[in-house]
Amino acid sequence: MEVLTRRAYRKRRRNIRRIFQSAVLLLMVTLGSVAAAVTYAYNLEPPSLSVPETTVMYSSTEEVIGEIHHGQNRHWIPLEHMGDAIVDATLAIEDRRFYDHYGFDFFRIGGAVLANLRSNSMAQGASTITQQYARNLYLNHDKTWNRKINEALYALRLELHYSKKDIIEGYLNTIYYGHGAYGIEAAANVYFQKNAEDLTHGEAALLAGIPKGPNIYSPYVNESRAIERQQIVLKMMEDAGYISASERQTYVAEPLEFRADQDFKAKKIAPYFQEEVIAYVTNKLGIDESLIEAGGLEIYTTLDGDIQQKAEQWIVNEMGEEGEVQTALVALDPRTGEIKAMVGGRDFAESSFNRATQARRQPGSTIKPFLYYAALEHGLRPNSMLLSELTDFHYGNGIDPWSPSNFNDKYPNDYITMLQALAVSDNIFAAKTHFLLGFDTLVETAKRFGIESPMNSAYPAISLGSSEVGILEMVNAYSPFANGGYLVEPQYVTKVLDRDGNVLYEAENDPVRELDPALTAIMTNMMEAMFEINVGIQGVAGVTGGSVASYIDRPTAGKSGTTEHDSWMIGYTPQLLSGVWIGYDKPQKFENNEGVHTKNIWAKFMQDALIDEVKLPFPTPKNVVEVEINPDTGLLASDSCPVSRPTLFYVGTEPTEYCSAHDEEIDTSKKQEDPLQKxxxxxxxxxxxxxxxxxxxxxxxxxxxxxxxxxxxxxxxxxxxxxxxxxxxx
Structure with missing residues (x-):
């Protein structure tokens, strides 16, 4: 037995007292430090929970056509829309004591510290969901003491300023699941093509196991390892009491159907159109580009996915998948200006240059409807006649005469009607009309139809489409012909919502009537003739739409145009207007009749796009009358005329005299008799x-x-x- 001297006894008591005092002091310092830290964290502003979110584009039928993000595909959804399965699976594998701690799990921290000291490393972590969320929001993933301290401070701030619901919701919306998917909604879409709330327990368990190592546990990287990790998560869910043993066995046996490999990288529908949507939202609507890129906007567009697919398919069917000659196609609703389909080139991956909106090309004869509309305004009629023959036009001192020619240098050398001239695209008739009206008239009329590209009135060749215009610009300018005189602007977007569902923009469709509905109806009736074989000029020129007339099964009007370097076709029904252009990016003459594809693409696309639509007539105002005329003479057709055509005229301007050119034996005065008596x-x-x-x-x-x-x-x-x-x- 040890015997202590009085001095030794007093010395021991002093040591014990010092130890106790030191412990009390240390505890006080610790508590003070904790209190100071808590006070400091509490007095700081609540840390922002804002993170980059994916902006989504929708078609007119609200199908997703594209997403905008910079490597972080994320869709923020509320906790209520996640489903219990993913929440339970995540808590079981990541932080079972989440609702019992204040950002730090000291039991796990103690175990991790001992493990790391034994291994002389920092291989094992004990981060709670709050700490991981803080790291995802504000810090990097370096394993350093400095990062750990900052992580603890941010975790404390999160716990002090936000509820547990806010924290778990934010965590599940920001955690990385691999392959560019941030957040559970994006992950559910990437791996299973469904919403988070629709995940089964087996699917949720697999996804919950991925964040520990996306490059290891992704089923697209190693499916067997991902399944093994899923089994661990399900066992942890059983241990935590979220599921029973029998339920775990059921979920273990659950078959998993991952998205097919070809669907993994989401296809970008109508890429040329999507680029225009971004420009439209930024430049026209004034929405900041950073908000578009990371603000989680919902952009509802005018695009019709089915019509877009048909447009792309008919281009490939007619032109093939490879070749240097380029094309552009635009389809829109002429009543509203809403763009339903847009193709800006043959391959967006090879060239993002959008020929539908960025290119400027010569429109050729597609300019003529504006010229003839002006002619109607100045008193000419569909049956007005001019002599079509090879002509030299003199229009200025010291300037060589202008000598336009018809296709294949064929001329009627006779008088023809304006109706025929438009249907066969006679250049002499157009040139004479241009000279008759004055050079400025066409320029002014084109502007009224929405043509903004400059046109030099000093050159008479503008009457044959020599001034360059945009493809979309030209197609949209035909809208007043189809809708009864209303000028509309091309529309890309119907509505834009922010991440909280607030409306940032909503389109208002209020077109203004700028043109005479009677004259636009007459022009439409004249443009229908391009598909009517019998309107052609016998032995000289056929109607320009004769080769595709068999595809026209409803009221349809249009005009084609051809130059040395460009081939156009623009046509419409009351509910759909479309235009196709074909040419080389660097203008050069066509090879192997490449320009002939234009009409075929347009006609087959229109027939396909409208296959389920009602066959509507074009609007006809009350001050317009329809009479049967002989298109060769412009007079009322008699029974002896080989050809007759119902043609619209402004009331009071229709012909009253009957054609007698084919009536050698019948007195023309008898044409007024009752047809029943006859x-x-x-x-x-x-x-x-x-x-x-x-x-x-x-x-x-x-x-x-x-x-x-x-x-x-x-x-x-x-x-x-x-x-x-x-x-x-x-």
């Missing part, structure tokens, strides 16, 4: 013929001659149709 007389004549035939009379000789004459006419019509098919171009 039919009865014809029946009587045929009855008498049969009687004469019965008795062997000679009265049948004259009818036989008439039948031969009729046969001759039919042969001429057939021949004309064949000729038109061969020359159906501008």
């Amino acid at each position: 039919t009865e007389e014809e029946k009587k004549e045929k009855f008498l013929d049969r009687i004469f035939d019965w008795f062997g009379g000679e009265a049948i000789e004259e009818p036989e001659e008439e039948m031969e004459s009729d046969l001759e006419i039919e042969i001429q019509i057939d021949g004309e149709s064949g000729e038109e098919e061969e020359t159906a171009t501008d």
Whole structure:
């Protein structure tokens, strides 16, 4: 037994007292430090929870067509929309005591410190969900003491200023799940193509295991390892009491269907259109670009995904997937200006230059409808006639005469109607009309239709489309023809919402009538003739739409245009307007008839895009009247005319005289007789013929001659149709 001296005893007591005092002092300092830290953290402003979010673009049917983000694909959703499965799985594997601590789990910290001291490293961590959330928001992932201290401070601030619900919601919206997916909503879409709230327990367990090592536990990297990790998560969920043992066995056996490899990298629908949407939202709507890139906006566009797919497919079908010649296609609703489809080139990956909006090309004869609209305003009519022959136009002292030519240098050398001139795209008629109206008239009229590209009125060739314009600009300018005179602007976006669902922009469609609906109706009626074979000029020129007339199964109007370097086709129905352009980026002449694809693409696309749509008539105002005329003479068609066509005129300007060019034996004055009475007389004549035939009379000789004459006419019509098919171009 040890015997202590009095001095030794007093010395021991002093040491114990000092130890106790030191412990008390240390505790006080610690508590003071903690209190100071808490006070300091509390007095600081609440840390921002804002993180970059993916902006989503939707089609007109609210299908996702694209996303905008810079490597962080993230869609913020409230905790209520995540589902219990992913929350339970995440808490089980990451922080089972989440609701019992204040940002730090001292039990886990103590265990991790001992483990790290033994291994002389910092390999094992004990971070809570709060600490991980703080790290994701404000810090990097370096394993240093300085980062740990800052992490603890931010975690404390989060716990002091936000609820547990806010913290777990933020964590699940920011954690990285691999392959560019940040947050559980993006992860659910990337791996299972569904929303987070629709995840099963097996799917949720797999996703909850990925954040520990996305490059290790992603099923796209190593599926078997991902499944092993899923089993661990399910076992942890059972241990935590979130699921029973029998439920765990059920979830373990649950089949997992991952997105197909070809679907993993989301296809970007209508990339040229999406680029225009970003420019439109930034420049036209004034929304900051940084908000578009990371603000989690929802942009609802005018694009129709089905029509877009058909546009792209018909271009490939007609032109193939490779080649130097380029193309552009725009389709829009002429009533509103809403763009339904846009193709800016053959391959966005090879060239992002959007030819539909950025290129400037010569429109050729597609400019003529504006010229003839101006002619109608100045008193000309669809049946007005001009002599079409090779002509030298003199328009200035010391300037060489201008000598335009028709396609294949073919000229009627006779008077033709404006209706025919537009249908066959006669250049002489257009040039004479331009000179008749004055050079400034076409420029001013084109501006009224929305053409903003400059046109030099000093050169008469602008009447044949020599001044460059934009493809979308030109197509949209046809809208007033289709909608009864209303000027509309191209629309890309119907609505924009911020991340909280607040409306930042909503389109208001209020078109203004700028043009005469009677004259636009007459022009539309004239442009329908480009698909009517019998309107062509026999032996000289066929209608320019003859080669695609078989695809027209509803009221349709349009105009084609061809230059040495450009091929155009613009046409419309009451509910859809579209235009196709083909040419080389660096203007050069076409090879191997490459320009012929334009009309085929347009016609087949229009037929396909409208296949389920109602066949609507074009609007016809009350001050417009329809009469049957002979397109060759412009007069009212008689029964002896081989061709007749219903044509619109402004009331009071329609022809009143009947055509007599094919009426050698019938008095034109009888054309005013009642057609029912005429039919009865014809029946009587045929009855008498049969009687004469019965008795062997000679009265049948004259009818036989008439039948031969009729046969001759039919042969001429057939021949004309064949000729038109061969020359159906501008």
